[in-house]
Amino acid sequence: MIVGIPKEIKDNERRVAIIPAGVAELTKRNHKVLIERGAGLGSSINDDEYVKAGAKIVESPKDVFKNSDMILKVKEPLESEYDLLQDRQTLFTYLHLAANEKLTRVLMKKNIKAIAYETVEVNGQLxxxxxxxxxAGQMSIIIASQYLQHMYGGKGVLPGGVPGVKQAEVVVIGAGVVGLNAIKMAVGMGASVTVLDVNIDALRRLDDMFGSRIKTLASNTMNIADAVERADLVIGAVLIPGMKAPTLVTRDMLATMQKNSLVIDVAVDQGGCIETTTPTTHSNPTFFVDGILHYCVANMPGAVPNTSTYALSNATMPYVTLLADMGADRVVRENEALAKGLNVNNGRVVCSGVAEAFKIA
Incomplete structure (x- = not known):
């Protein structure tokens, strides 16, 4: 199989979908790897390292898309890439289609076999x-410590406070992987942390981990409203795999917060769990609604590509080699995890969450 890796073009996206070790693994299996020139530079991987591992460097994204059986990316194709997709090509990347009807329709029209990283599932895990x-969970608190500063539009609050001055009130909505990592960072900085989730067992686990250092609440409209009203910072960390994120924080709730408080919606890729969320970029990351500062960057991990690229490739490569060895048609019949990752196939949406989002039969 010919596996193609184009350079990412989303705003300030410096990750790349494969590392040299991954190239070596594919070429050892007699697959060919095409990489667009400079694709790895943002992650401190130069073209020579890829060549030594067995890849061929090509000059343009067109060269990658036109000559590859499978396209391996980090982020979803942008509009300038839609026409580059080839009929019946396999696409393996983060897609978040439930928040992107236009891309969904393009993938259907082009008969793309679209497999989304975010819906590959093993024993209930992603x-x-x-x-x-x-x-993203760790970054949410690092970013918050910056944007809570007055010069960046925040209310001028230090997350951990100092002796004699109260800490920042941090509210984390969602006790999954994002939420857990946000909590670790916030607790480490000395903030006062409240976490809400509908899964009481998840809250029990957090209570066992952190004890009295955090407060846990069942997620319901009243508890969310009360917590948001007291918050200096709200982290939206909600995920329903393959589906659009539910709106849990309303504009009316935000109106009860003190001016210049901060919300960071990590669920923005799936449409966001805060009513006022609009996707932003690393170049223009924030905006105000009713005096509340919003940070809604849709590719937060792209800001730390040297960490993110290697972490992502470590996770994806076993599945990339399966797809290359077996082909998408066979692998989704025989591998349950990748079958759950399949979102669009042969012109049809096969992910129920995406079909439900756009009322596609």
């Missing part, structure tokens, strides 16, 4: 989403 969720 192994290809987990490493980037870990990164």
């Amino acid at each position: 192994p290809l989403l987990k490493p980037m969720s870990e990164v």
